[in-house]
Amino acid sequence: xxxxxxxxxxxxxxxxxxxxxxxxxxxxxxxxxxxxxxxxxxxxxxxxxxxxxxxxxxxxxxxxxxxxxxxxxxxxxxxxxxxxxxxxxxxxxxxxxxxxxxxxxxxxxxxxxxxxxxxxxxxxxxxxxxxxxxxxxxxxxxxxxxxxxxxxxxxxxxxxxxxxxxxxxxxxxxxxxxxxxxxxxxxxxxxxxxxxxxxxxxxxxxxxxxxxxxxxxxxxxxxxxxxxxxxxxxxxxxxxxxxxxxxxxxxxxxxxxxxxxxxxxxxxxxxxxxxxxxxxxxxxxxxxxxxxxxxxxxxxxxxxxxxxxxxxxxxxxxxxxxxxxxxxxxxxxxxxxxxxxxxxxxxxxxxxxxxxxxxxxxxxxxxxxxxxxxxxxxxxxxxxxxxxxxxxxxxxxxxxxxxxxxxxxxxxxxxxxxxxxxxxxxxxxxxxxxxxxxxxxxxxxxxxxxxxxxxxxxxxxxxxxxxxxxxxxxxxxxxxxxxxxxxxxxxxxxxxxxxxxxxxxxxxxxxxxxxxxxxxxxxxxxxxxxxxxxxxxxxxxxxxxxxxxxxxxxxxxxxxxxxxxxxxxxxxxxxxxxxxxxxxxxxxxxxxxxxxxxxxxxxxxxxxxxxxxxxxxxxxxxxxxxxxxxxxxxxxxxxxxxxxxxxxxxxxxxxxxxxxxxxxxxxxxxxxxxxxxxxxxxxxxxxxxxxxxx
Numbered sequence: 001x002x003x004x005x006x007x008x009x010x011x012x013x014x015x016x017x018x019x020x021x022x023x024x025x026x027x028x029x030x031x032x033x034x035x036x037x038x039x040x041x042x043x044x045x046x047x048x049x050x051x052x053x054x055x056x057x058x059x060x061x062x063x064x065x066x067x068x069x070x071x072x073x074x075x076x077x078x079x080x081x082x083x084x085x086x087x088x089x090x091x092x093x094x095x096x097x098x099x100x101x102x103x104x105x106x107x108x109x110x111x112x113x114x115x116x117x118x119x120x121x122x123x124x125x126x127x128x129x130x131x132x133x134x135x136x137x138x139x140x141x142x143x144x145x146x147x148x149x150x151x152x153x154x155x156x157x158x159x160x161x162x163x164x165x166x167x168x169x170x171x172x173x174x175x176x177x178x179x180x181x182x183x184x185x186x187x188x189x190x191x192x193x194x195x196x197x198x199x200x201x202x203x204x205x206x207x208x209x210x211x212x213x214x215x216x217x218x219x220x221x222x223x224x225x226x227x228x229x230x231x232x233x234x235x236x237x238x239x240x241x242x243x244x245x246x247x248x249x250x251x252x253x254x255x256x257x258x259x260x261x262x263x264x265x266x267x268x269x270x271x272x273x274x275x276x277x278x279x280x281x282x283x284x285x286x287x288x289x290x291x292x293x294x295x296x297x298x299x300x301x302x303x304x305x306x307x308x309x310x311x312x313x314x315x316x317x318x319x320x321x322x323x324x325x326x327x328x329x330x331x332x333x334x335x336x337x338x339x340x341x342x343x344x345x346x347x348x349x350x351x352x353x354x355x356x357x358x359x360x361x362x363x364x365x366x367x368x369x370x371x372x373x374x375x376x377x378x379x380x381x382x383x384x385x386x387x388x389x390x391x392x393x394x395x396x397x398x399x400x401x402x403x404x405x406x407x408x409x410x411x412x413x414x415x416x417x418x419x420x421x422x423x424x425x426x427x428x429x430x431x432x433x434x435x436x437x438x439x440x441x442x443x444x445x446x447x448x449x450x451x452x453x454x455x456x457x458x459x460x461x462x463x464x465x466x467x468x469x470x471x472x473x474x475x476x477x478x479x480x481x482x483x484x485x486x487x488x489x490x491x492x493x494x495x496x497x498x499x500x501x502x503x504x505x506x507x508x509x510x511x512x513x514x515x516x517x518x519x520x521x522x523x524x525x526x527x528x529x530x531x532x533x534x535x536x537x538x539x540x541x542x543x544x545x546x547x548x549x550x551x552x553x554x555x556x557x558x559x560x561x562x563x564x565x566x567x568x569x570x571x572x573x574x575x576x577x578x579x580x581x582x583x584x585x586x587x588x589x590x591x592x593x594x595x596x597x598x599x600x601x602x603x604x605x606x607x608x609x610x611x612x613x614x615x616x617x618x619x620x621x622x623x624x625x626x627x628x629x630x631x632x633x634x635x636x637x638x639x640x641x642x643x644x645x646x647x648x649x650x651x652x653x654x655x656x657x658x659x660x661x662x663x664x665x666x667x668x669x670x671x672x673x674x675x676x677x678x679x680x681x682x683x684x685x686x687x688x689x690x691x692x693x694x
Contacts, residue, residue, distance in 0.1 A: 070665075070667070070668050071664070071665035071666075071668060072285060072286075073285035073681070073684050073685035073688045074086050074090075074685075074688065074694065076285070076664060076665070076681070076682075076685050077655075077685050077688075077689055077694060080658065080659060080662055081658075082655055082658050082659070082685075082689065083689065083694045087692075087694065090308055090688075090692045091692075092692075093692065093693035093694075094494060094495055094693060095495065095689075095690050095691045095692050095693035095694075096495065096542075096543055096544050096545045096651060096690045096691065096693075097489075097490075097495045097496050097497075097498070097538075097543065097544045097545070097691075098305075098496075098497045098498070098544075098545050098547075098687050098690050098691045099497075099498045099499075099500070099531055099535075099544065099545070099546050099547070100282065100497075100498070100499045100500070100547045100549075100687065101166070101499075101500045101501075101502075101524065101527060101528055101531065101546070101547070101548045101549075102279070102282070102325055102499065102500070102501045102502070102549060102550065102551055103501075103502050103505050103520075103521075103524050103548070103549070103550045104275060104325055104501055104502065104503040104504075104505055104506035104507075104550065104551055104552075105275075105505045105506030105509045105510075105550060105551070105552060105553065105554050105640070106502070106505045106506075106521075106524070106549075106550035106553075106645070107245060107550060107552075107553030107554055107556065107641075107643060107645055108244075108245035108246055108553070108645070108646050109245065109246075109553075109556040109557060109558060110505060110509065110517060110521065110550075110553075110554070110556055111161065111164065111167075111521070111646070112152075112155075112156070112161055112558065113514070113517065113518060113521065113556065113558060113562070113625070114163075114164055114517075114518060114521025114522065114524075114525065115155070115156075115161055115162065115163030115164045115167060116152065116155050116163065116558075116562060116563050116566070117432060117518045117521070117522075117566050118163050118164060118521075118522065118525065119155065119163045119563075120147070120563055120566045120567050120570070121432075121434075121570070123146075123567075124143060124567060124570055124571070127139070127142065127143050127146070129143050129570065129571060131433050131434055131570055131575065132433045132434070132435055132573075132575075133573050134570060134571050134572050134573025134574070134575075135571050135573075140571050140572075143567065143571045144567070144568060144571055146567075147563065147564045147567035147568065148564065149564065150561070150563040150564045150567070151560040151561055151562075151563065151564070152558060152560050152562055152563065153560070154563065155563065157246065158244070158246045159172070159244075159246070160172040160648070164521070164524075164525045164528075165525050165526075165528040165529040165532060166524075166525070166528040166548040166648045167648060168532075169546065169548065169648040169649055169650040170649075170650045171648065171649045171650060171652055171656060171657065172646065172647070172648055172649075173646065173647050173649075173656050173657070173660065173677070173678050174244055174245065174644050174645075174646055174647075174676065174677045174678070175549060175644055175645050175646065175647050175677065175678055175679065175680055175682075175683065176235075176236045176644045176674045176677050176678070176679045176680070177273045177278055177281075177551070177552050177553075177642065177644060177645060177679075177680060178233055178234055178235050178236060178273075178287070178642075178671070178674075178679060179192045179233070179234050179271065179273045179277060179287065179289070179290065179642075180192075180222070180232050180233060180234075180287050180288065180289055180297060180666060181193065181227050181232050181233065181234050181271060182195045182196065182197060182212070182220065182232060182289065182297070183195050183212070185271065187593050187598055188589060188592070188593040188597075188598035189269070189270040189271050189598075190272070190589060190590070190593065190639060191271065191272050191273075191274055191290055191639070191640065192234060192271045192272065192273060192274070192277075192289070192290045193289070193290060194274075194289060194290040194291040194292070195289055195290075196288075196289050196292065196295075196297050196298065196299050197211055197212055197219070197220055197222075197297050197298050198210070198211060198212065198298065198299055199212055201289065201291050201292055201299075202291070205341065206295060206299045206300075206301075206333065206341070207298070207299045207300065222297065222666060222667040222669055223669070224665075224666060224669040224670055224671040224672070227271075232666075233666070233671055234270075234271045234642060235671075235672070235674070236642070236644060236674045236677070237267065238674070238675065239262040239263065240262060240263060240264045240267040241263075241264070241267045241268055241642070241643060242263065242643075243675075243676065244644075244676075245553065245643055245644055245645070245646065247263075249263040249265070250265070250557055251557065252630075253630075265606070265629040265630060266604070266605050266606060266629055267642075268553075268555060268641040268642050268643040269555070269589070269605065269629070269637070269639075269641060269642075270642065271642060272552065272639065272640035272641055272642050273290070273551070273552050273640060273642065274290045274291060274552070274640065275325050275506065275551050275552065276290070276291050276292060276293040276325075276327075276328060277289055277290055277291070277292050277293065278325075278551035278552050278680065279293060279325040279326075279327075279328035279329070279551055280292065280293045280294060280302075280328045281679070281680035281681050281683075281684065282328075282549075282551070282680055282683055282684055282687075283304040283305060283306065283328045283329045283684065284302040284303060284304045284305070284328075284684065285305075285681045285684035285685055285688070286302050286666070286681065287664075287666045287671075287681065288302075292333070293327060293328035293331060293333060294327075294328060294330075294331050294333065295333065296667070297666075297667060304328070304329045304330065305329070305497055305684060305687055305688055305691065306329040306330060306349070306351060306497055306499070307329075307330070307349055308688070308691075308692075309496070309497045309691060325501045325503065325551060326354075326356065326499065326501055327362070329351075329499055330346055330349040330351055331344070331346070331349075346364045346368070350410060351410070352405050352409075352410050352411070352489065352492075352496070353405075353410070353411045353485050353488060353489055353498075354411070354412050354413070355411070355412075355413040355414075355415075355481055355484075355485065356413075356414075356415070356427070357414070357415050357416035357417055357424065357425055357426060357427060358386070358414035358415070358416065358417045358418070358419065359416055359417035359418075359423065359424070359425045360417070360425075363414065363417065364412065369384060369412070369414075372384035372412060381408060381409065381410055382409075382410045382411070382412055383399055383400065383403060383409065383410070383411050383412075384412050384413075384414075385397070385399065385411065385412070385413040385414070386413070386414040386415070386419045387414065387415045387416070387419035387420060387471070387474055387475060388419070388474065389471070389474055391474060392473055392474060393473060393474055393475055393476045393477075393480070394476075396413075396474075396475075396476050396484075397476070397484040400484065400487075400488050403488065404491045404492075405488065405489060405491055405492040405496075406491060406492055406493055406494075411488060413481075415427055415475055420468065420471060421468050421470075421471060422468055424467065424468075426503070426504055426507065427475065427478060427481075427504075428466060428467035428471075428472060428475055428477075429466055429467070429504045429516060429519050429520055429523060430466060430519035430522065430523070431466060431515040431516065431518070431519045431575060431576055432514075432515050432518045432519065432566070432569075432570070432575040432576070432578050433570070433575035433576070434519075434522070435466075436465060436466040436467050436469070436472055437465040437466065437469060438463060438465065438576055439463070439464060439465065439466055439515055439516065439576050439579070440461045440462075440463065440464075440513070440515065440576060440577075440579050440580075440581055440583060441461060441462050441463070441464035442459070442461050442511055442512075442513060442579065442583035442584055442585035443459070443460045443461055443462065443584065443585055444457040444458060444459050444460060444583075444584025444585060444586040444614060445457065445458045445460050446586060446591055453595050453596070454591050454592075454594055454595040454612070455595070455611070456611060456612060457584050457586045457588075457591065457612050457613070457614050458584075458614070459581070459582045459583060459584045459614040460584075461581050461582070461583060461584075466516070466519070477523075477526070478502065478523045478524075478526065478527055479523070479526035479527050479529070479530040482500055482527045482530045482531060483530050483534070485498060485500070486498070486530070486531065486534045487534075490534070490538055495691070497687075497691055500527060500531075502520055502523055502524040502527060504516065504519075504520040504523070505517060505520040505521065505524070505550075506554075507520075508520055509554040509556065509627070509638075510554075510587070510638050510639070511583070511585045511638065512579075512583055512585070512627040512634075512635035512637070512638055513579045513583060513585070514578045514579050514623065514625060515575070515576050515578050515579040516579070518578065524548075528546075528548055531546060532546070535651075541650050541651035542651075544651050545649070545650070545651035545652055545653075545687070545690040545691075546649060546650050546651055547647060547648075547649045547652070547683060547686075547687065548647065548648045548649070549645060549646065549647035549648070549683065550645040550646070551645075552640045552641070552645065553640070553641050553642075553643040553644070553645050554627065554637065554638075554639070554640060554641055555627055555628050555629065555637045555639075555641045555643070556625060556626075556627055557625060557626055557627075557630065558624065558625045559620070559621070559624040559625060559626075560624075561624050562624040562625060564624070565578075565622065565623055565624035566578060566624075569622075569623075577622075577623070578623050579623070580615050580616075580619040580622070580623060580634070580635075582614050582615050582616060582619055583614065583615070583635055584613075584614040584635060585638075586612065586614075586638070587637075587638040587639060588609045588612040588613050588628065588632070588633070588635065588636045588637060588638060589605075589608075589609060589612075589637065589638070589639060590638075590639075591612045592608045592609060592611070592612050597611075605629075606628075606629045606630075606631045606632045606636070607631075609628055609629070609632035609633060609636035609637065610631065610632050610633040610636055612633075612636070613628070613632060613633025613634055613635050613636040614633070614634075614635060615633055615634025615635050616634075617634075619634055620634045644674075644677060647678075647683065651690065652686055652690065653690070655685070655686035655689050655690070656678055656682065656683070656686050659678050659682040659685070659686070660676060660677065660678055661673045661674070661675050661676060661677070662678070662682065664679055664681045664682065
């Protein structure tokens with residue numbers, strides 16, 4: 001079966017919990033809700049062979065587990081010898097400004113795609129090639145000759161890499177995105193279950209329910225071991241998933257299978273983190289379940305680094321302001337889709353600076369925004385800015401010039417949604433050619449048999465624009481939003497914490513859309529350069545700490561000739577075709593699970609995915625990349641994965657390095673660390689250390 005089967009004799013040992021989070025107020029990404037559901041363990045394997053995986057034996061444990069006391073980031077730092085003592089108050093000392101930039105879904109391979117594409121674009125421009133329209137005649141021939149035979153080995157194939165602004169930062173680490181796991185897996189193991197120790201989070205509000213009982217009638221307790229060893233954690237496995245995101249096994253050609261003994265290319269498809277609980281790890285240093293943010297596994301509120309900073313909490317995102325990643329820093333909810341709890345979190349926290357799209361339930365309430373308008377009871381405290389056809393981008397932040405956060409002034413800035421002609425959920429994003437028009441709007445039609453069961457997908461794409469052309473003049477670019485946030489917050493004498501999210505990387509990866517993805521990578525590159533420039537002019541890294549990372553990965557693989565493929569498409573004036581016209585924007589595994597394929601052992605998961613993918617082998621070779629495990633058809637995934645991400649930093653003063661390989665505690669129990677890696681909770685601890693001079 002394509003789900004994890006829990007043997008009856010192991011039911012008493014099983015329990016779980018998961019974490020996933022999204023963005024920052026000034027850049028964002030999206031992830032749909034994944035609630036819990038009954039599931040079975042499936043057989044996995046690459047195309048051409050099925051491999052039986054170990055069965056989950058954890059999830060329902062009610063046996064006593066040694067308790068080491070409820071933990072927090074300050075105690076973690078003291079326990080690991082990074083600080084000598086715990087201060088009586090976080091406010092005793094003034095530390096550094098801390099800036100966290102999150103690329104939603106920005107895995108190592110996405111970073112490499114962006115770094116290579118940026119260098120290809122720069123080289124072509126230097127040759128006189130127009131990136132928007134391409135080249136012809138002798139210039140085209142010269143440019144193609146220059147890139148003939150160019151491969152990834154001419155750029156980089158492992159580690160930190162180069163080409164993007166944040167790859168110049170001094171420190172680099174691999175970060176695990178492990179999650180808690182309570183109860184049964186979801187159908188197909190798609191994401192970790194959205195469940196706390198009170199039950200499925202979509203069925204009640206915070207804390208409003210009975211504790212889950214095990215088969216013996218006792219409340220479940222958390223077990224820090226891996227789910228395959230009877231515990232409640234989905235931990236990283238170096239053998240099955242590779243020691244690093246650039247592990248050579250991911251790049252083995254189909255004809256060269258099998259890979260190293262024990263390696264499973266489908267391992268990272270199972271029980272992924274989501275943006276909500278992932279961002280919560282960065283925000284408050286605790287692990288929680290999928291869809292949950294700002295609460296623990298008992299749905300009790302946890303204070304975020306932004307809330308600890310109180311007067312210096314700032315968030316900025318490219319997606320809706322209260323979407324998963326940014327919301328994790330200011331809200332406390334067991335369900336990322338609970339609109340009023342999201343809005344209550346904003347109302348109670350009142351961050352100093354919040355910017356992003358204001359769409360659907362992922363925004364401050366209408367009555368709160370009205371209260372910020374001139375004459376409203378919050379107008380003396382808040383300046384409310386929003387997209388307006390009468391205000392040009394270069395004038396958008398003029399009202400902030402004479403405002404100072406030291407005077408208690410706060411800012412809310414809204415784009416998209418009701419302020420846009422077509423209700424956009426995202427800030428404008430560009431494509432590979434740097435423009436905001438002419439992209440493939442990928443669509444697919446799911447075909448069904450006579451029993452109404454899905455059997456495949458037919459692509460039906462059209463040409464569209466990234467954003468309404470007439471509105472581009474009214475919206476500052478993401479790096480300009482970043483500069484405005486830094487200029488405003490930099491006036492604060494007490495320092496600040498700022499989280500910035502580029503969320504469109506995630507949205508692009510969900511759609512298997514490389515054109516959008518590369519444009520979003522260029523955006524985050526510009527954002528970090530803006531931050532670096534500001535830091536250089538404002539005390540350097542002695543007074544500022546910068547962290548650039550992701551909340552989770554997807555499943556992208558570049559082929560060796562990716563640089564040549566990118567160059568040739570640009571030279572031909574077909575940059576948009578880096579995303580094939582045959583793309584469908586249909587999640588292959590969701591379609592397969594809906595058709596019951598997760599219970600079908602006649603094929604491997606990779607083979608099932610291929611049945612719902614739409615790219616041809618010619619497409620894959622032309623664009624030199626694919627999503628999903630090798631053999632799944634090019635666009636055979638469209639979801640998160642459990643593969644570790646990476647973090648670039650400077651001004652951290654060795655804190656992250658000191659935590660490499662270290663564990664952490666969940667509900668007072670010790671979770672083992674991963675060799676050579678840190679975890680997301682360690683990032684929170686080090687940001688706390690810098691912000692509060694611990």
